[in-house]
Amino acid sequence: MYDYAWVHVVYTIPLALILSVVLAPLLTRLDVYKICFLTTVAFSYTLPWDSYLVRNRIWTYPSEAVFGPSLFSVPAEELFFFVVQTYITTCLHILLNKPVLTAVHLRNEAVRGKFEPQKRLGQLFFIACFVVPLLLPTNNHEGTYIKLIVVWVAPIYFMLWTFAYQLVLSLPLSKTLLPITIPTLFLWIVDTLALQRGTWSIESGTKLGIHIWPHLEVEEALFFLVTNCMIVLGSCAFDNALAILDAFPSIFPTVPGAPPPFLMLKSLFTSTSRYDQERLDGLQNALTVLAKKSRSFYLASGVFNGRLRIDLILLYGFCRVADDLIDDAASVTEARTWIAHFTAFLNTMYSEKKDNASLEKALAPFPPKAQSILRYLPVDKLPSKPLYALLDGFRMDLQFSEEKSSGQPPVQTEQDLEHYATCVAATIGELCLSLVYAHDPDKHISLTTDKREECTEAGVRMGRVLQYINIVRDVTTDAETGRCYIPSEWLVKKKQNAPKVEQEEEILACRKRILATAFQGYTENRDAIEELPRYARGGIRVAVESYMEIGRVLRQRIHKGQPLDFAGGGKQGRASVPKLRRVWVGWRTMAGRRGSC
Secondary structure, eight states: OOHHHHHIIIIIHHHHHHHHHHHGGGOOHHHHHHHHHHHHHHHHHHHHHHHHHHHTTSEEOOGGGSOSOEETTEEHHHHHHHHHHHHHHHHHHHHHTTTOOGGGGOOOTTTSOOOHHHHHHHHHHHHHHHHHHHHSOTTOGGGHHHHHHHHHHHHHHHHHHHHHHHHHHHSOHHHHHHHHHHHHHHHHHHHHHHHHHTSSEEOGGGSOOOEEETTEEHHHHHHHHHHHHHHHHHHHHHHHHHHHHHHOTTTOSOOOSSOOHHHHHHHHTSOGGGSOHHHHHHHHHHHHHHHHHOHHHHHHHTTOOHHHHHHHHHHHHHHHHHHHHHHTOSSHHHHHHHHHHHHHHHHHHTOTTOOHHHHHHHHTTSOHHHHHHHTTOOGGGSOHHHHHHHHHHHHHHHHHHHHHHHOOOSOOSHHHHHHHHIIIIIHHHHHHHHHHHHTOTTGGGSOOHHHHHHHHHHHHHHHHHHHHHHHHHTHHHHHHTTOOOSOGGGOHHHHTTOOHHHHHHHHHHHHHHHHHHHHHHHHHHGGGGGGSOHHHHHHHHHHHHHHHHHHHHHHHHHHHTOOSSBOTTSOBSSOOOOHHHHHHHHHHHHTTOOOOO
16 A cells, blocks of 8 residues: 555655755755756656556556545656655765866866867767657667656756766766766666655566566666766756856856846856866865865865855965065065065055056966966955965965074064964955855845954964964974974973973974964964854864864874874874765854864
8 A cells, every 4th residue: 555655755855855865954055956956957847747557558557556636647756756855966966076166167168178078978979869869760669768757857967967067077076977877876776665665667568578687677777877967967067057157257147046037047048258277277276275275275165155265265276375485485585576576466456446457467477377266355354454464474484494594583482473363364254254244145134344343353362272273283393494383482491402302392382382382273263263154164164163173183193192103094194084974074164063172
């Protein structure tokens, strides 16, 4: 009795619930919009076709296997299958593609090479899939079901391929094949069990009689494969539309938090020749830098979305370009020259008289990849003062090279340490929050000016906290480059040329002291994150907690008496957090669970 309902209770609903639990902390407003949109389209497109199959007895259900309620002769259980299959496959696609910044997979085909041949071949193939079955003789009733499947999916495949071919051809295969393969294999097993039990059946006169394995008809295998492909293609087309809207403010100056379908269609019909390829290249270069230089912030970036994510990546790219060019300079003189170049660049970007000529002149000293990132720094949403303060932090770093002649280390007191951390990290906290507020889709219900200022001040303090963690972690590697951010007034024994063991004990005590200060600041300021706009709150949490996890690793090593300068894999170097632990921290944080103080 009611076998079809039990199929859902035993198989599809538990899988949907598992995916819901895993994905729920990561879901954004746009993800929910996508799920609802694709489910509605899939239901609407499948219902007439499935109704035709049932009415013509190509596909039948024993009366005792279903409850009885139906819509256009399609049982309620089958209607639910339309929804739950789309939900499962879409959720899996969303989950696997969270780290992907879709915009970097766009390309201006007039500049970066064309996908036109592949696009046209795909379109011709889907046209043939629609036309050829219609031209075949109609006396072969055994092929009726498979013919109807192919004719039904071909038009939607044609449309989705036209809209999403760039993503399908450029995304890593794991991002498209896995969300197709996993649900397909699962549903093949479910279908095999259902066909074996007689929960539903294909009429013998309309099928080919070929089996993939015992009890799995080739038509059913094809059905679940092509429908899951269709769902993933639809999800890719949805992502492609959002990426176009987000990547090109010159084409789409404003984008609502949940873009209406007509605007998304407009973006999909935008010619690729209008894409700003230089902007896409700059974004790709900034993302590459982020992935290589900061695994914690790279993880956090996947939680943000839309133009906020893009601008945060461009901001981080600017910071890393500056850090690398100045730090890697062959001499202090060269490093100061780079600081002068960055100062001139900022002067130009914030000048009311800025034009293309002055911008090109300011960018001329920088390497091409650096230019591609700097050019798109979103200065219209960023205050200038923190960016100039960042350069002051680099100037402090240069003083270490001049210490031998002056005898005055740049970090002598705890106040010097705080000032340095403010310049190189607290400024980043302020800049990030400036972007958060600039992109807030709910500005009309957002925080008051006073509350924003309170949150920004807390963000500044949290930035210092994260820099303290960084300093504690990098004491050894910094020393190799002649830098010591531990206040010199703390290092009494080092000044007195005490034995090395005693000096190491003193340095360890200093690291503990800075680490304790960091965790105290974290405890005092972390609640301010809950006052941020909801759409960015989770991403900021992940960024903070991912970095604080490094502090927890350091604290654990101190407690166990282990060396602090070993990576998670056992190689000598900076303490780090293993990848799986970082992912767990990110998920736990998004689920609303904070780490220990």
